[in-house]
Amino acid sequence: MAAxxxxxxxxxxxxxxxxxxxASLLLGLVxxxxxxxxxxxxxTVRDPEGYLPLGRLSDFLPGVPEEVALAGESRDGxxxxxxxxxxxxxxxxxxxxxxxxxxxPHLGCAVDWDESAHRFACPCHASLFAPDGRLLSGPAPRPxxxxxxxxxxxxxxxxxxxxxxxxxxxxxxx
Amino acid sequence: xxxLGDLLDDRIGWRRLAREALGEPVPGGARFAYxxxxxxxxxxxxxxxxxxxxAFFYSPGTLSAWASVAYLEGSVPAGAFLRATHRWxxxxxxxxxxxHLGQTALFGAYRxxxxxxxWSGLCLGAIVLAFALTGYLLPWDxxxxxxxxxxxxxxxxxxxxxxxxxxVALSGSGMGNLTLTRFYALHAVLLPALLLxxxxxxxxxxxxxxxxxxxxxxxxxxxxxxxxxxxxxGLVALVAxxxxxALALRFGAPLEGPADPAGxxxxxxxxxxxxxxxxxxxxxxxxxxxxALLVPLLxxxxxxxxPILDRAKGRAISGRLAPLGAxxxxxxxxxxxxxxxxxxxxxxxxxxxxxxxxxxxxxxALALAEHGVPPEGPLxxxxxxxxxxxxxxxxxxxxxxxxxxxxxxxxxPDLTGYLSPAWIAGLLREPDDPRYxxxxxAVHGMDGYGSLGxxxxxxxxxxxxxxxxxPVPSAALPPALAxxxxxxxxxxxxxxxxxxxxxxxxxxxxxxxxxDPWLDGFLVxxxxxxxxxxxxxxxxxxAKLSPEDRKALVAWLRAERGEAPSP
Numbered sequence: 001m002a003a004x005x006x007x008x009x010x011x012x013x014x015x016x017x018x019x020x021x022x023a024s025l026l027l028g029l030v031x032x033x034x035x036x037x038x039x040x041x042x043x044t045v046r047d048p049e050g051y052l053p054l055g056r057l058s059d060f061l062p063g064v065p066e067e068v069a070l071a072g073e074s075r076d077g078x079x080x081x082x083x084x085x086x087x088x089x090x091x092x093x094x095x096x097x098x099x100x101x102x103x104x105p106h107l108g109c110a111v112d113w114d115e116s117a118h119r120f121a122c123p124c125h126a127s128l129f130a131p132d133g134r135l136l137s138g139p140a141p142r143p144x145x146x147x148x149x150x151x152x153x154x155x156x157x158x159x160x161x162x163x164x165x166x167x168x169x170x171x172x173x174x
Numbered sequence: 175x176x177x178l179g180d181l182l183d184d185r186i187g188w189r190r191l192a193r194e195a196l197g198e199p200v201p202g203g204a205r206f207a208y209x210x211x212x213x214x215x216x217x218x219x220x221x222x223x224x225x226x227x228x229a230f231f232y233s234p235g236t237l238s239a240w241a242s243v244a245y246l247e248g249s250v251p252a253g254a255f256l257r258a259t260h261r262w263x264x265x266x267x268x269x270x271x272x273x274h275l276g277q278t279a280l281f282g283a284y285r286x287x288x289x290x291x292x293w294s295g296l297c298l299g300a301i302v303l304a305f306a307l308t309g310y311l312l313p314w315d316x317x318x319x320x321x322x323x324x325x326x327x328x329x330x331x332x333x334x335x336x337x338x339x340x341x342v343a344l345s346g347s348g349m350g351n352l353t354l355t356r357f358y359a360l361h362a363v364l365l366p367a368l369l370l371x372x373x374x375x376x377x378x379x380x381x382x383x384x385x386x387x388x389x390x391x392x393x394x395x396x397x398x399x400x401x402x403x404x405x406x407x408g409l410v411a412l413v414a415x416x417x418x419x420a421l422a423l424r425f426g427a428p429l430e431g432p433a434d435p436a437g438x439x440x441x442x443x444x445x446x447x448x449x450x451x452x453x454x455x456x457x458x459x460x461x462x463x464x465x466a467l468l469v470p471l472l473x474x475x476x477x478x479x480x481p482i483l484d485r486a487k488g489r490a491i492s493g494r495l496a497p498l499g500a501x502x503x504x505x506x507x508x509x510x511x512x513x514x515x516x517x518x519x520x521x522x523x524x525x526x527x528x529x530x531x532x533x534x535x536x537x538x539a540l541a542l543a544e545h546g547v548p549p550e551g552p553l554x555x556x557x558x559x560x561x562x563x564x565x566x567x568x569x570x571x572x573x574x575x576x577x578x579x580x581x582x583x584x585x586x587p588d589l590t591g592y593l594s595p596a597w598i599a600g601l602l603r604e605p606d607d608p609r610y611x612x613x614x615x616a617v618h619g620m621d622g623y624g625s626l627g628x629x630x631x632x633x634x635x636x637x638x639x640x641x642x643x644x645p646v647p648s649a650a651l652p653p654a655l656a657x658x659x660x661x662x663x664x665x666x667x668x669x670x671x672x673x674x675x676x677x678x679x680x681x682x683x684x685x686x687x688x689x690d691p692w693l694d695g696f697l698v699x700x701x702x703x704x705x706x707x708x709x710x711x712x713x714x715x716x717a718k719l720s721p722e723d724r725k726a727l728v729a730w731l732r733a734e735r736g737e738a739p740s741p
Contacts, residue, residue, distance in 0.1 A: 039345055039352060076350035076352075077350055077352045083553065108324060108326075109441065167328075
């Protein structure tokens with residue numbers, strides 16, 4: 001039955017046909033895959049770098065967390081716009097203040113200050129935090145994220161707006 | 175006509191195709207139990223048609239997505255109905271898929287040689303859920319935005335690959351324009367292509383092996399797909415589509431306010447993801463990964479392995495009790511979790527209030543969008559609207575003391591109907607009532623004037639409520655207000671409360687009481703001489719607000735006047 005076997009030449013042609021076809025398809029995939037997955041490694045949403053004003057420190061009541069919306073010029077893909085970036089909680093204590101991001105470190109919902117129970121509560125999965133950011137109960141893996149803040153010589157409080165990866169026990173910048 | 179048919183048959187051979195498609199034998203005879211597959215196909219067709227029409231109007235982008243959907247809702251003929259059809263069609267599709275899966279399992283149609291049909295069916299189900307997940311974000315409203323933040327957060331908490339998965343899903347570091355274009359491309363291009371590929375595989379397997387009659391059916395009796403099965407399929411499909419249309423017309427599709435990264439929301443997923451959502455809440459702490467990731471993963475693994483796990487000799491249900499029990503038990507647990515989640519939300523006053531407020535903002539935003547959304551986007555539109563801005567400012571700055579979630583936590587007066595004659599009358603009757611100044615240090619020096627009687631109190635309250643308007647010389651006061659002023663003087667209110675501009679007294683000045691300048695001054699310096707002076711217990715809210723924000727807050731407070739306080 002040797003006559004039925006393909007010749008060496010034909011075998012080579014078949015293998016070359018499959019290989020060249022597959023190679024051309026793979027080449028066609030390079031640009032789509034590179035762009036679709038490559039952009040995932042970029043900072044596509046960029047918040048402003050510097051300190052953003054929060055108001056005069058003396059205008060905050062000591063010990064009562066107060067929510068402030070932060071605005072600044074940010075980049076979102078192709079768009080540069082001045083807009084509200086997110087909100088923070090200012091807790092004045094002594095001569096300074098702690099500033100917490102309102103983003104829940106669990107899965108990224110916005111936490112609320114519950115004045116009656118005197119604690120922060122996340123409306124999504126019921127994580128609770130103390131006024132100093134400590135986790136009281138719930139699924140969150142870490143305390144509320146504090147942000148770098150400073151008080152200027154004129155008494156103006158300001159902070160940097162940073163985002164952190166949610167769901168991790170440690171605070172890793174996003 | 176016949177000649178045209180002949181000509182086409184000669185060129186493309188359509189008669190043979192039609193004979194093969196319609197003449198399919200149905201061993202054991204046609205049954206209503208077989209209709210669900212066709213119902214899924216019809217509902218998918220409705221989804222695809224509605225989706226194509228939606229794509230004619232939709233514009234992905236953080237500034238334009240919500241605006242284009244609002245335009246569809248408010249200005250496109252039948253646009254709201256179109257969107258609602260797509261929304262309810264998705265729900266109906268999930269129900270039809272679940273029934274199809276249940277029927278297939280019950281009749282044993284996943285068994286050899288139909289495994290590929292079963293697996294491709296599971297893929298179809300997963301693709302439909304992926305459609306739902308990606309479609310939820312596209313309107314870029316509060317609901318979709320925050321729910322997607324949570325969903326991608328869950329993906330991000332998967333060990334090792336999580337952060338990578340999350341950044342691929344979001345297209346980079348955060349949610350924005352590129353997330354929307356990505357979700358839109360998935361929803362409208364990639365997923366439909368995958369769906370068609372899976373469907374082809376599913377149909378090929380089905381056509382190769384045909385229907386699976388229940389054990390014990392008389393298989394010598396053979397029906398034909400056309401017309402025996404087709405009319406049954408058509409009837410149920412028509413009922414299903416009719417139901418989708420009825421629900422769409424009756425309930426529409428909700429559109430909340432535009433996505434606001436600095437705002438608050440209590441996001442909930444669509445009902446078919448509620449069991450997973452409930453698992454996540456049950457988890458808590460370390461158990462979360464197990465419950466939220468491992469349990470669903472095991473359930474999927476079980477479904478995939480079902481054709482291998484089932485080693486019974488025949489299709490009789492009695493021989494397959496263990497796998498079927500596990501499958502339908504899983505379904506029952508999912509339904510129980512769904513019920514538990516809906517029940518706990520329905521009995522959570524804080525959630526219901528948040529939901530009501532979200533819908534209110536949505537309606538207001540839609541009304542504003544009727545006049546066109548500015549190029550800065552829908553959030554800028556809402557921010558420029560004094561009512562919405564004032565409402566948001568009140569929620570952020572004032573509600574903690576004046577309208578907290580629980581009545582016991584209120585630290586200042588209830589401002590429902592603030593400055594309306596009814597509110598003022600209530601205040602005069604009993605200033606120390608907890609609804610008024612009973613919880614503050616201020617006004618404890620003031621007596622109640624309930625002894626004046628309802629008629630006099632009403633005259634007095636209407637006079638006081640009018641003071642915020644244009645100043646009117648005494649001689650020109652309408653008789654009712656003049657009578658009110660007479661009561662004011664008769665009760666010696668002016669001993670503590672001056673009506674003269676800039677004149678302090680023992681109590682707050684009532685010159686221009688409740689008018690814009692009065693309220694603005696009060697917000698800036700509630701402890702000033704003209705206001706509560708040393709009795710004041712309220713922080714200076716106005717000092718932290720821009721003049722525009724103060725104006726918005728004052729406008730919102732004054733709008734309260736139109737409503738009577740709730741009893």
